[in-house]
Amino acid sequence: MVIPHDFEYVRPNTLEEATRALADCSGSAQVLAGGTDLVAWLRDDAVHPDLVVDIKAIDGLRDLAVADRTMTVGSLVTFTDLMESSVVAEHAPLLSEAAETVASPGIRNRATVVGNICSAVPSCDAGPVLLAYDAHVHLVGPEGFRSVPIEAWFVGLRQTARREDEIVTHLTMELPTHGGCYVKLMRYGGEDLAQAAVAIVVDDAHDYRIAFGAVAPTPVRAHAVEDAIRGRAPTEDVIAEAVAMVRSEISPINDLRATAEYRAHMCEVMLARGLVAADQRRNGDGPEYRTRLI
């Protein structure tokens, strides 16, 4: 089986060339980084671009560093890069924890974090974590640079705030001293998409940021839950209060990986366990990062 449509391919060396190629394209264009989604979609004929712009030869898109508590993740950073980075493990451990659950090594070596949120499928593992880290997505287009808060990024099923002539350059996250977790429910402990997922960040003031994945058309931030328990340690009562609110924050569906009811129930279980683990980790104890909580 081959890719059923021909297209033009360019591999520019600078962002200027890349944005010009996108702007000059009279038909539709796709940006290519790792290609683990795009090539599969090309083959399925789900996308049929006239032009594919490969951004892998552009310098400066591989940053992975922390300065003044702000982490930068370039748009060519792969999930393997996240897993192997001591900087990420120290400052943004939820990124390492989520990266390890993505597909398998042969995909993680190629797939980028930014590509994951550009594809924007409901189960994307980077989505909940970046929501919990309150990330900003930085883009460049014909009108210059702009940034989009991650909450405004996911606008629908496989739809993002990126305009067709824009390229994501990097993500930034301001990281408080925090504990947290990424809990992913899968059918088996190997390569699988999330049936449901939750990311939790808690800081020293017990200010929480909570986001769910695979239980709505986009990853969703659970503001109502956060507001209800802000400032309080996750005691049994606080957890019960949080858990009681979960179903009004999500809208899961039935599909081949799980029923809506199972997803909703497991979101409650994962939130309860996750709140405890996140707070323990903030204290420097609890289960190590990258050990599965479910």
Next chain:
Amino acid sequence: MQVTITVNGESWDLDVAPADVLLDVLREQIGVKSPKIGCERGDCGSCTVLLDRRTVRSCLVLAVEVEGHEVTTVEGIGADRLSDLQELFITLNSFQCGFCAPGIVLSATELLDENPNPDRHDVQEALSGNLCRCTGYEPIIDAVLAVGQRSGEVTP
């Protein structure tokens, strides 16, 4: 488009279309048949190759993307003599039909390059993207673990 790709140490000048996938180019133009056509969507791992020493799914890579990069398949790994891993695959009966074996050997080779003495969990994790429908995986895991144990032995 004209591209130059290095496959198993040999340089190839090829004429490919942008829509040509690396897997098909390896098999049809270059004649390297160990990467298998399985699911063609990145799930089964039978098309695994090493790209600059890291495993990738050759069904999800365009041939034009690997211009200037180095592709290695099992033909390259076992060219002069079988690797320890390949020998142990034979000794321990680690494959039956053999369809998944090239991909699994490459995934395990990547693991052993980075971690010469992996534990069982490391091996399972490294092979999590390679499906085998014959063996039930146990003899495969045994072979990879045995390479690690061998590497730990002191040569007299």
